Amino acid sequence: MFWVLLLLLAWAVAGAACTRLCLAAARAAAVGDTGAGIGSGRDLTLYEAAFLSGGPRRVADVTLVAMARQRRLLLAHTGWATVVDPRGRDEMERSVIGAIGPEGQSPIAPVRAAAATADAVRGIADRLVRAGLAVPDGAGTTIADAVRQVRLAVPVVAGLGAVALLMPAPAEMPRHLIAMWFALPLTLTLSCLAMARFEVHPYSRWASPAGQRLLGALPRHTDGAADDRTYLTCVAVRGIRAVGEPDLRAAFAHRERYLGQDDGR
Template sequence: MLWVPLLLVAYVVAGTGCVRACRAALAAARPHGTATGPSGGTGLTVCEAAYLAGGPLRVADLTLVSMHRAHRLLLARTGWATVLDAGGAGDAWERAVLEAVGPEGQSPVPAVRPVVAAADSVRRLARDLVARGLAVSEECLKEVEAGMRAVRAGFLSTLLLGTTAALLVPGSERAPVVAAFSLPLLGSGLCLLIGRIEVHPYTRWASPAGQRLLSGLSPADPLTAFAVRGPAALEPELRAALRD
């Protein structure tokens, strides 16, 4: 019965990971404010839709594409952004792009995107969406990620402990050992599978209320379609320009 302590450890590790992931998922789904659209309405602006569907990087990409189509910025399929018109104040997101590109007026797109995504304007947008109950807070996102890492660790640990336990007993006695370890292994495996399904694609950023608003958006407008669907809604040249 040397394998019994290994079984107990497997149950503890797998169970702890699953409980942590479930608690984090419930906290992320719990509303943290009153679900409203801009200025108390029921709609979403295109930037809000971009954040809920793809997070800060989607907002950065949306701003780049918007400036490209307004002929204020050139996005080359080689992956470079070139400022064509730096005049005019623009909105906060456009100013963040111009600052990220720099005074030389040209910069690689992969270097611009994370700088814009971390800009104060994008952070304010995120805080506003969280306060309105449409987005999941950064703390909840981190806890969900930590929970999924714990589940993954529990699954791998259970697999390792089960293999070790099976090798400790004679071949004729391995059936009950495998059966005993199958429950924590199955539980953590199902938790991992559900987590991969549920946290994709925009459930990572949008709360259930935000997801309902996203599902009601019309893809007729090209920028709205890109905000919700991502690069799949763009022409090949722009997809190539935004590729890391």
């Protein structure tokens, strides 16, 4: 009857993952409902769109790209940033210039990391949370994290079922019945994934449902005729992959050497 223990373990894994997803979805809905009246009818700034799409590091990326396109910052394909105009036009630009340092030159990766933790970014996050457009920091598991756990639960449950089927089965319990018992927690996890796909997709680590609705109205593609604001909005929403200049994209390719896996690309 060792297969029963495996079945209980499969139910525990599936139940914990699906419960976590339901709680995360409920928290996200509560955040969106709380700030729906405040956030509705407003336009996102460039930095706000960047934060809701990719978090603090996306805000730093957009600032660097904007300054580079205005020729106030030189981003070399070797991965170094050089200050051309030391006068920042807003708090984010001043944070970037301060992160580069008094010598006026620094690798892009540490500049990006320092700018992402600056007070200016925290101020953007606080405003978005108060407006109900962003998920509060420390609010618990986000939908994206919960969906990831449910996805991991699927092969775990399937693996436990396979182990149970490979073990010697008791005479009173045919193998097809054991398979049917394990099919129940597997069906639960797959059903939760399907419902999450239709009900709360796209999954976001940063934006609440209300914030995602505002992001959905922003442009995600641009062409050669697009103005600078539209271009930067695309970078804010899609990340560095929306940058069209090869040299500029090459400059950002060096950041992984310093920061490892990128969570806001």
